[in-house]
Amino acid sequence: MDDRTYTADAEPGDEVTVAGWAHEIRDLGGIAFLIVRDKTGKIQVKFAKDEMDEDLVETGTNVTRESVVQVTGTVEEEPRAPTGVEVVPETVEVVAPADPELPLDPSGKVDAELPTRLDNRTLDLRRDEPKAIFEIRATVLAAVRDYFRGENATEINTPKIVATGTEGGTELFPITYFGQEAFMNQSPQLFKQLMVGSGLERVFEIGPIFRAEEHNTPRHLNEATSIDFESAFTDHHGAMDVCEGALKAAYEAVAEECADELETLGLADEFEVPEEAFPRLSYEEAIERVNATGELDEQLVWGDDLSTEAEKALGADVGGHYFITDWPSEVKPFYIKDHDDDESLSTGFDMMHPNMELVSGGQREHRYEQLVEGFEQQGLDPESFEYYTKMFRYGMPPHAGFGLGGERLIMTMLGLDNIREAVLFPRDRQRLSP
Ligand code: ATP
Ligand code: AMO
Numbered sequence: 001m002d003d004r005t006y007t008a009d010a011e012p013g014d015e016v017t018v019a020g021w022a023h024e025i026r027d028l029g030g031i032a033f034l035i036v037r038d039k040t041g042k043i044q045v046k047f048a049k050d051e052m053d054e055d056l057v058e059t060g061t062n063v064t065r066e067s068v069v070q071v072t073g074t075v076e077e078e079p080r081a082p083t084g085v086e087v088v089p090e091t092v093e094v095v096a097p098a099d100p101e102l103p104l105d106p107s108g109k110v111d112a113e114l115p116t117r118l119d120n121r122t123l124d125l126r127r128d129e130p131k132a133i134f135e136i137r138a139t140v141l142a143a144v145r146d147y148f149r150g151e152n153a154t155e156i157n158t159p160k161i162v163a164t165g166t167e168g169g170t171e172l173f174p175i176t177y178f179g180q181e182a183f184m185n186q187s188p189q190l191f192k193q194l195m196v197g198s199g200l201e202r203v204f205e206i207g208p209i210f211r212a213e214e215h216n217t218p219r220h221l222n223e224a225t226s227i228d229f230e231s232a233f234t235d236h237h238g239a240m241d242v243c244e245g246a247l248k249a250a251y252e253a254v255a256e257e258c259a260d261e262l263e264t265l266g267l268a269d270e271f272e273v274p275e276e277a278f279p280r281l282s283y284e285e286a287i288e289r290v291n292a293t294g295e296l297d298e299q300l301v302w303g304d305d306l307s308t309e310a311e312k313a314l315g316a317d318v319g320g321h322y323f324i325t326d327w328p329s330e331v332k333p334f335y336i337k338d339h340d341d342d343e344s345l346s347t348g349f350d351m352m353h354p355n356m357e358l359v360s361g362g363q364r365e366h367r368y369e370q371l372v373e374g375f376e377q378q379g380l381d382p383e384s385f386e387y388y389t390k391m392f393r394y395g396m397p398p399h400a401g402f403g404l405g406g407e408r409l410i411m412t413m414l415g416l417d418n419i420r421e422a423v424l425f426p427r428d429r430q431r432l433s434p
Pocket of ligand 2: 220229403406
């Protein structure tokens with residue numbers, strides 16, 4: 001099967017072997033068509049009943065939909081065929097027959113609810129739209145990886161089974177590890193920081209994060225893909241520059257390489273690469289602006305986190321991607337550095353899409369004493385983080401970085417209603433398999 005021809009490459013006059021799925025069988029009496037679908041598209045196979053071997057016609061027209069078939073034959077021009085060409089078959093082989101009853105219709109003629117689609121992802125991804133989402137996702141990840149490499153960052157992989165959490169204790173998944181308490185990692189945060197103090201200096205990781213989220217929502221997953229970046233000798237401004245660059249590189253790659261997929265998703269006309277610099281609003285400006293919209297029942301006061309409603313109101317007001325900088329220190333984690341001239345203000349930032357938060361980041365506390373003090377202030381036991389803090393005693397440079405939610409990036413880029421559309425096999429409260 002290795003020398004098979006993809007349907008998209010079949011040219012008139014070619015002798016081909018095409019392999020794929022029986023997408024549709026149309027019997028018009030004297031003539032019947034089998035539509036074979038593969039990764040690249042579809043091709044019509046023609047059975048002229050009076051002119052062809054009976055067994056061949058029998059096999060080609062009685063195959064059940066979605067069976068795997070392999071057809072050899074000659075490609076001929078045929079203006080009435082959907083792609084302008086068709087295969088006149090010499091052999092048809094049913095390689096793997098499909099049950100006549102399918103749990104979901106890959107032709108898309110019968111709609112299926114998301115849970116049914118997720119239960120049958122293999123069949124679901126035989127449809128053009130879901131397939132397009134994952135082709136775009138792959139393009140985005142490749143573009144971001146290339147962008148970071150262009151920024152002289154080294155790709156790393158850090159442990160997902162860990163001894164301590166970093167992003168808040170209630171969101172941890174506990175596991176047992178040879179009789180010891182352990183957790184699924186919520187973020188590569190501490191490991192990526194440890195690596196900026198190594199000879200690598202500038203690192204990135206694209207990998208899973210695990211969060212026992214309190215809410216079951218259209219934008220939270222219990223296993224998500226985090227795009228993390230961390231660099232020595234930079235501050236939060238430098239991290240925001242790289243963050244903005246990575247996001248724009250992802251959009252540019254999709255615009256350049258995924259025209260067909262965008263067309264499939266009905267986005268060909270509306271897809272826009274963000275060109276302008278993203279506004280950087282301080283937290284203070286952000287809450288003033290939210291309050292000025294008049295959209296909230298209760299005015300925000302200094303120290304409040306932005307609720308979902310507040311994020312929506314501000315997003316609508318700004319109208320594109322933007323940063324919120326200089327958050328109150330108390331709402332940011334221990335590893336975020338405060339401003340030197342005002343300890344109540346942190347260097348933490350978020351990058352927002354008008355509909356939701358995509359990124360958190362900031363400059364990190366690299367000074368040992370202040371770091372340990374920060375643990376104590378947040379009620380964390382510095383001793384259980386000793387593997388991390390002690391490296392701050394051996395020359396830890398100033399550094400900054402961010403974490404970008406991969407699925408939220410795809411979701412906002414493509415206007416998906418549910419983040420689960422951007423994951424092959426989502427993990428949520430109701431879903432542990434497939
Ligand atoms: P963080 O980066 O702060 O850890 P996040 O990205 O998981 O958080 P968001 O998705 O931006 O958080 O959520 C913003 C706010 O909306 C949070 O305060 C969160 O608790 C709240 N929130 C999210 N989903 C719901 C929900 N279904 N019902 C009520 N509040 C929600
Ligand atoms: P934070 O917790 O804000 O920051 O996570 C960073 C980004 O990851 C995405 N994200 C999620 N996406 C889907 N489902 C979830 N449950 C989920 N949780 C997070 C969001 C979010 O903005 N260590 C810091 C990053 C840093 O400072 O470098 C962190 O994890 O898009």
